[in-house]
Amino acid sequence: MAGNLARVVIVGGGHAGFQCIDSLRKGGHEGPIALIDGDPRLPYQRPPLSKGYLLEGADPDTLLFRTADYYREQSVDLYLGVRATRIDRENRSLELSNGDHLAYDRLVLTPGAQIRPLRVPEDIADRICYIKTLSDIDRIRAQLAAVRDIVIVGGGFIGLEFAATARKLGKRVRVLVRGPRIMQQNVTPALSRFMLEQHAAHGTDIRLATGVETVSRRADGGFDILTTAGRSLSCDMLVAGIGVTPDTGLAEQAGLECDDGIVVDARCRTSDPGIYAAGDAVAFAHPMADKRIRIESVQNAVDQARVIAANICGEQAAYDSVPWFWSDQYEFKLQMAGLHEGYDRVVQRGTTESGKFTLFLYKGEMLIAVHTVNRPADHMAARKLLAAGISPGFDQAADENCKLNSLLER
Amino acid sequence: MPKVIYVDFQGNRSELEIANGMTLMQGAVMNGIEGIEGECSGSCACATCHCYVDEAYLGHLPEMTENENELLEGTIGERLANSRLSCQIRMAAELDGIVVHLPEEQ
Numbered sequence: 001m002a003g004n005l006a007r008v009v010i011v012g013g014g015h016a017g018f019q020c021i022d023s024l025r026k027g028g029h030e031g032p033i034a035l036i037d038g039d040p041r042l043p044y045q046r047p048p049l050s051k052g053y054l055l056e057g058a059d060p061d062t063l064l065f066r067t068a069d070y071y072r073e074q075s076v077d078l079y080l081g082v083r084a085t086r087i088d089r090e091n092r093s094l095e096l097s098n099g100d101h102l103a104y105d106r107l108v109l110t111p112g113a114q115i116r117p118l119r120v121p122e123d124i125a126d127r128i129c130y131i132k133t134l135s136d137i138d139r140i141r142a143q144l145a146a147v148r149d150i151v152i153v154g155g156g157f158i159g160l161e162f163a164a165t166a167r168k169l170g171k172r173v174r175v176l177v178r179g180p181r182i183m184q185q186n187v188t189p190a191l192s193r194f195m196l197e198q199h200a201a202h203g204t205d206i207r208l209a210t211g212v213e214t215v216s217r218r219a220d221g222g223f224d225i226l227t228t229a230g231r232s233l234s235c236d237m238l239v240a241g242i243g244v245t246p247d248t249g250l251a252e253q254a255g256l257e258c259d260d261g262i263v264v265d266a267r268c269r270t271s272d273p274g275i276y277a278a279g280d281a282v283a284f285a286h287p288m289a290d291k292r293i294r295i296e297s298v299q300n301a302v303d304q305a306r307v308i309a310a311n312i313c314g315e316q317a318a319y320d321s322v323p324w325f326w327s328d329q330y331e332f333k334l335q336m337a338g339l340h341e342g343y344d345r346v347v348q349r350g351t352t353e354s355g356k357f358t359l360f361l362y363k364g365e366m367l368i369a370v371h372t373v374n375r376p377a378d379h380m381a382a383r384k385l386l387a388a389g390i391s392p393g394f395d396q397a398a399d400e401n402c403k404l405n406s407l408l409e410r
Numbered sequence: 411m412p413k414v415i416y417v418d419f420q421g422n423r424s425e426l427e428i429a430n431g432m433t434l435m436q437g438a439v440m441n442g443i444e445g446i447e448g449e450c451s452g453s454c455a456c457a458t459c460h461c462y463v464d465e466a467y468l469g470h471l472p473e474m475t476e477n478e479n480e481l482l483e484g485t486i487g488e489r490l491a492n493s494r495l496s497c498q499i500r501m502a503a504e505l506d507g508i509v510v511h512l513p514e515e516q
Binding site for chain 2: 048059065066067070326333374376380381405
């Protein structure tokens with residue numbers, strides 16, 4: 001059955017899954033919608049987990065996308081605490097861990113990604129803290145009061161946000177970063193350096209080019225760590241933020257094309273035209289990239305889900321949004337717009353010393369990405385410039401007096 | 411629980427009770443009030459929860475951060491003297507009955 005009465009089944013209740021529901025109903029979809037998620041809670045927002053929620057706690061209900069009423073009013077069948085175990089593509093049916101079989105006309109896969117585990121002996125594995133779900137953070141919060149020394153493995157956004165929060169709480173924090181600089185995948189060397197200095201100034205001890213050689217458990221419940229640099233460290237809490245892998249299990253088992261992610265086309269369709277996919281688990285050819293990529297961000301999840309909903313509602317929508325993401329560390333708000341891979345020139349506006357600056361990244365004369373530190377207005381303007389394909393001249397980019405929004409009005 | 415009244419650009423009023431400590435953005439989004447998006451989940455990074463706060467309550471609001479001030483420069487709806495980002499307004503007893511007007515577009 002096609003059209004707006006199609007039965008839609010969504011696997012995964014993160015940002016993409018929720019957005020798909022909301023956009024389907026707003027787009028006039030009247031058919032049944034079912035949402036499946038292994039987490040027994042109502043779908044909730046992830047970004048505050050490593051930021052405000054970790055620091056202040058707060059009522060977990062404030063993280064919900066919507067209250068239970070919404071799903072009732074919108075006639076969405078929730079299967080929470082239940083996993084999808086198999087896709088029967090031939091019969092267009094989804095098998096669930098509770099034994100149910102859900103028939104679908106359109107299946108939407110938004111499974112997200114799985115934490116990459118730190119390799120440690122089996123008896124310590126379940127003592128390592130990760131930062132992904134609300135339960136992970138609740139577990140950390142429950143231990144935090146009794147903890148003095150924290151070692152974080154991983155120098156990406158998650159590890160560094162956690163480090164900043166832990167410093168605010170007065171903990172001793174050391175971060176082990178395998179690579180030569182922090183946030184290597186996502187920002188320029190100059191920005192890595194700037195933030196490294198800020199972490200140092202806030203008392204966070206970051207060790208670059210350092211991994212974990214061995215970990216052992218102490219009698220008092222803490223850990224002894226030997227680093228690859230030959231140093232010994234002790235800590236009460238060991239947190240790993242060393243990346244994620246796309247959750248492609250269900251898709252692969254069903255024979256859908258996967259290549260470091262579930263492969264989708266511009267309309268977010270998998271190799272089976274009745275099955276869509278969105279979010280962290282998806283690999284696709286973004287129009288701003290020259291190869292197939294995967295993007296782990298709220299924006300990507302939300303915008304792809306909107307495209308899927310529009311397509312199910314009968315439009316011909318394609319995904320071409322400018323990627324953007326952000327990170328909060330101490331008093332610094334880092335915002336990245338565009339895809340910076342392949343840049344060959346950086347133009348800076350504002351001084352590093354002021355703690356507020358913008359980096360315009362160019363490939364030739366084309367602006368491909370903009371990274372800002374505490375300049376959110378530049379970030380918003382940059383997203384519009386990138387979407388419109390407008391590249392300011394290098395001198396314009398550097399000039400504080402050149403209003404970025406005015407370049408849009410041409 | 412204290413009340414907040416959201417008025418959309420066409421004048422439609424929605425009255426909600428929201429818990430102390432919850433932001434006006436969260437209250438709106440969670441209850442499906444049209445006209446507030448909150449793309450960044452309330453971290454003051456996106457300016458999609460712009461609202462106009464009724465004058466009577468302006469004095470009770472927390473002071474604006476530099477980030478919020480800058481973001482308000484880039485909103486789609488025109489910035490007025492009573493423009494705020496609703497993710498930066500936490501519900502409190504003294505805000506009971508607060509009226510916020512929402513722009514046509516975020």
